Amino acid sequence: MEKDKLQYFKEKLLTLRRDLAEQVKASSRFGREIDEGTLDSGDKASDTYLKQMVFDRGENESRQLELIESALMKIRDEDYGICEECMGPIPEKRLEIVPYAKYCVRCKEELEKKETKVSQD
Ligand SMILES: [Zn+2]
Numbered sequence: 724m725e726k727d728k729l730q731y732f733k734e735k736l737l738t739l740r741r742d743l744a745e746q747v748k749a750s751s752r753f754g755r756e757i758d759e760g761t762l763d764s765g766d767k768a769s770d771t772y773l774k775q776m777v778f779d780r781g782e783n784e785s786r787q788l789e790l791i792e793s794a795l796m797k798i799r800d801e802d803y804g805i806c807e808e809c810m811g812p813i814p815e816k817r818l819e820i821v822p823y824a825k826y827c828v829r830c831k832e833e834l835e836k837k838e839t840k841v842s843q844d
Pocket residue numbers: 806807808809810811826827828829830831
């Protein structure tokens with residue numbers, strides 16, 4: 724991939740990482756408030772639900788952060804935009820939507836067929 728393209732996606736990833744880090748901070752603060760009981764809904768059932776929701780979101784976000792980190796590493800090594808499965812190029816249109824994509828669309832679909840649960844990317 725050309726240098727200016729790499730730079731473009733790098734900036735995209737850095738912005739995404741910053742936003743995500745903010746979200747992680749926000750949800751862990753939110754989770755703590757539920758734990759401390761400062762967020763009083765007066766309803767035990769919805770408290771449990773809220774906790775689970777915050778936890779799920781946190782899981783998702785840290786996974787996404789990992790993907791972003793590895794994408795940034797690939798940019799540094801200049802092998803960004805290469806599918807980890809077939810070593811073919813990942814279309815830029817796809818990277819535009821999912822800048823931390825590890826696989827091309829075809830490989831991702833194949834992998835999803837094998838996996839029972841749907842993965843993020
Ligand atoms: Zn592929």
